[in-house]
Amino acid sequence: MxxxxxxxxxxxxxGELIRILLNHPNAEIDFVFSTTRAGKKITTAHPDLLGTTDIQFTGAVNPDVDVVFLCLGHGNSSKFLQENEFSESTKIIDLSNDFRLKKDAVFEGKQFIYGLPELKKEEIQQAHHIANPGCFATAIQLGLLPLAKANLLGKDVHINAVTGSTGAGVSPSATSHFSWRNNNVSWYKPFTHQHLGEINECLNSLQAETGELMFLPNRGNFTRGILATAYTKFGGTISEAVELFKDFYKDALFTQIADEPIHLKQVVNTNQCHVHLHKHNDTLLVTSAIDNLLKGASGQAVQNMNLMFGFDEKAGLALKAGVF
Incomplete structure (x- = not known):
């Protein structure tokens, strides 16, 4: 352990990390650090864990743990690592965007590997520090990587993706409280979302020059999940597109190519990404769906941990969606 x-x-x-790690066959929680809840039970923040654990939040860290997960706001992970030291053997998995881009990947001598297993599995297995991908970035990349690998992203790609309210974090804001979010949909950060940087870097690692990504993110009136649609020009047949995607993901345990159109409920509360392809005239439509808190965050972080330590990649992640 x-x-x-x-x-x-x-x-x-x-909270999702705690839920997964409490049931992980190869890992145990040594501490859960919180500056605002030190000394209080975990269940004060996560009442869904009542009866599952009596762990309390702590205001101190154990620098000798085998792995530490940083679940901090963007910009705060680097600050935390400057103020707190861990042993040389401690592996670090950061869930913020502090170290995802190449220009930020080396921090105080630590080399962070971008943690998208479908793209960098062998590097992750050898890594000591991981920059976990963003949620939108995960959904969009898993819909486009096979096309980039085949050098087929020469034309602009139009992307529309809608995310649940948990994507905005636990702190309330004007666009996340119930009265505003319920029965409401809106776009934000049109064509400028911060995840575009990491998406472009990964696509360009497979295809040197790609068309522009025209990404429009949306806020949905639901709590969990991301449904992303992307379309671009494609000269081949739908059968050729499906074969291309299935070949790219033949060894991917959590990314599935669906024969029928997909929806969010089939992936919510799982670490799965489901992808569907549809062709209309010379346009290929790629739809991808993930749970933003699992495959888009904590589930993928544990998947990376499993790869880093040589565990079964699916350990702790045998989660099933509740469709009804």
Whole structure:
């Protein structure tokens, strides 16, 4: 059993990590750090764990844990690592965007590997520090990577993706409280979302020059999940497209190519990404769906941990959607 630590355990991603790690066959939680809830039970922030654990939040860290997960707001992970030291053997998995881009991947001598298993599995297996991908970035990349690998993203790609309210974090804001979000849909950060940087870097690692990604993110009136649709020009047949995607993901345990149109409920509360392809005249439509808190955050972080420590990649992640 390896010992794990969680920094920032009172938020949504921290809560999901706790839920997964409490049931992981190869890992145990050593501490859950919180500056605002030290000394209080985990269940004060995550009442769904009542009867499952009596762990309390702590205001101190154990620098000798085997792996630490950073579930902090963007910009805060680097600050935390500057103020807190861990042993040389401690592996770090960061869930913020602090180290995802190439220009930020080396921090105080630590080399962070971008943690998208479908693209960088062998590098992750050898890595000591991981920059976990963003939620939108995960959904969109898993819909486009096979096309980039085949050098087929020469034309602009139009992307529309809608995310649940948990994507905005646990702290309330003007666009996340119930009265505003319920029965409401809106776009935000049109064509400028911060995840575009990491998406472009990964696509360009497979195809040197790609068309522009025209990404329009949307806020949905539901809590969990991302449904992304992307369309671009494609000269081949739908059968050729399906074969291309199935070949790319033939060894991917959590990415499935669906024969029928997909919807969010089939992936919510799982670490799965489901992808569907549809062709209209010379346009290929790619739809991908993930749970933003699992495959888009904490589930993928544990998947990366499993790869880093040589565990079964699916360990702790045998989660099934509740469609009805």
């Amino acid at each position: 390896i010992k794990t630590g969680i920094i920032g355990g009172s938020g949504y991603t921290g």
